[in-house]
Amino acid sequence: MDEEKDQDNFRTYTGRSTLQRPLYLIYILLAVSYLLIVIGFAVTLSKATTLSSQLSETYNKIKNNPSGHDLHLFPCGSDTRQWEYFNGKCYYFSLQAVPWQQAKTKCEEQHAKLAVIDGFPKQNFIQTRTRNERFWIGLHDLHTEGEWKWLDGSDYRTGFKYWKQGEPNDYQRRDEDCGQVWINGEWNDYTCNSNSFYVCERPMPSTPLTSKGK
Incomplete structure (x- = not known):
């Protein structure tokens, strides 16, 4: 009788362990995905900031010296x-x-x-x-x-x-x-x-x- 209980407990423990492994992997994948999203957002924001700065600089040059810009075109x-x-x-x-x-x-x-x-x-x-x-x-x-x-x-x-x-x-x-x-x-x-x-x-x-x- 005790032997049967031990076997049932072993099956229950094994089943729980088997169920926990996929959840553990899912948590890891979610964490990695979140980390990649954060990194991608940071890179995009950095590029956008650089582009905005370059556009602002170009605009200021044209604004301060519009004749120089026209001279290249005409x-x-x-x-x-x-x-x-x-x-x-x-x-x-x-x-x-x-x-x-x-x-x-x-x-x-x-x-x-x-x-x-x-x-x-x-x-x-x-x-x-x-x-x-x-x-x-x-x-x-x-x-x-x-x-x-x-x-x-x-x-x-x-x-x-x-x-x-x-x-x-x-x-x-x-x-x-x-x-x-x-x-x-x-x-x-x-x-x-x-x-x-x-x-x-x-x-x-x-x-x-x-x-x-x-």
Whole structure:
């Protein structure tokens, strides 16, 4: 009889032990999960704080120096989007055809000059935007026939040239004293009082220009 009781007690103890093990493991898993959640929350909070600090710093920079921000987006000025940037300078391609002298004046009114082409990079840039039209450039022989000069004083004789074949000349004995980019990109001399579009050129501003500088 006592032996049977001992066996029953042993079964009861064993059953309780078996039931307690899964609960123990569950508690451990819950604790680990909670710990991971806390760690994840802390990491997320740290990243969010860092990002917020960076955004705040960027905002303050833009707020304190908005012109500097615009300068990166619009090198020639956010309010002067007619001007195109190329290789450290800004260029304006007119929508109005005027005589050469008037084109020169219009460029000067915008603190610029008629474009001076000093090499193939600039030549390629300009001719891709003037194709199929004529555009005045800052080249002329107004003072002495045959002595071509650039408006900025660049040395014409030893400098870059891109004349059409047979140019410059005085076609049909007309005084063709002003240079222009021809419809295929090559240069042509033409009568200065004829109407053509024009290309203005000026240095990139240190700060974006306002609409007054258009």
